[in-house]
Amino acid sequence: NAGVTQTPKFRVLKTGQSMTLLCAQDMNHEYMYWYRQDPGMGLRLIHYSVGEGTTAKGEVPDGYNVSRLKKQNFLLGLESAAPSQTSVYFCASSYDSDPYNEQFFGPGTRLTVL
Amino acid sequence: GDSVTQMEGPVTLSEEAFLTINCTYTATGYPSLFWYVQYPGEGLQLLLKATKADDKGSNKGFEATYRKETTSFHLEKGSVQVSDSAVYFCALRTISSYGKLTFGQGTILTVHP
Numbered sequence: 001n002a003g004v005t006q007t008p009k010f011r012v013l014k015t016g017q018s019m020t021l022l023c024a025q026d027m028n029h030e031y032m033y034w035y036r037q038d039p040g041m042g043l044r045l046i047h048y049s050v051g052e053g054t055t056a057k058g059e060v061p062d063g064y065n066v067s068r069l070k071k072q073n074f075l076l077g078l079e080s081a082a083p084s085q086t087s088v089y090f091c092a093s094s095y096d097s098d099p100y101n102e103q104f105f106g107p108g109t110r111l112t113v114l
Numbered sequence: 115g116d117s118v119t120q121m122e123g124p125v126t127l128s129e130e131a132f133l134t135i136n137c138t139y140t141a142t143g144y145p146s147l148f149w150y151v152q153y154p155g156e157g158l159q160l161l162l163k164a165t166k167a168d169d170k171g172s173n174k175g176f177e178a179t180y181r182k183e184t185t186s187f188h189l190e191k192g193s194v195q196v197s198d199s200a201v202y203f204c205a206l207r208t209i210s211s212y213g214k215l216t217f218g219q220g221t222i223l224t225v226h227p
Contacts, residue, residue, distance in 0.1 A: 050212060056212070105159070108156075
């Protein structure tokens with residue numbers, strides 16, 4: 001089992017460019033999440049999904065869109081990148097929303113927007 | 115809303131020193147509590163967890179006890195090693211939060227030989 005994987009690992013964009021981050025999990029998890037990590041702020045939830053075909057906004061959704069067309073994949077899109085979106089992005093998944101259950105994280109994508 | 119507050123960092127210790135990283139929380143429901151660790155250049159890994167009051171989570175020599183009366187979940191280790199150098203995140207999850215984790219700001223730990 002690969003667990004949670006993310007592509008790409010690193011990316012540099014110019015302001016206004018677009019890109020898509022891909023997250024894949026092979027654990028048959030229903031729930032998937034996108035977080036961003038910024039210094040001194042911990043991780044903050046961008047969007048999440050409770051199953052195939054569903055998406056919902058988290059704490060900091062502005063400037064991002066997501067899609068969950070297949071259960072194993074969760075895509076995060078930036079339509080017009082801004083320097084404020086420079087961050088490390090983590091994808092996570094869990095079997096359900098039960099607080100007893102672990103959430104598994106991917107290795108992260110480091111994005112720089114110039 | 116839910117929130118987690120961790121002690122200010124960074125923390126620098128010598129090998130074999132005692133470690134405490136404070137964590138307090140506020141939550142609207144009855145949360146489960148977690149400590150995650152992030153080693154340099156890697157993603158987050160679950161270090162330990164506790165799901166009800168007075169539970170003690172432990173792993174790799176680290177311990178944390180769920181204290182409902184003080185809304186705390188402090189991380190401790192009796193003798194740190196250089197390999198423990200990492201960023202440590204306290205987090206909570208409640209049944210009403212769609213499974214999302216609420217994180218503290220993270221504490222950078224550096225252990226010198």
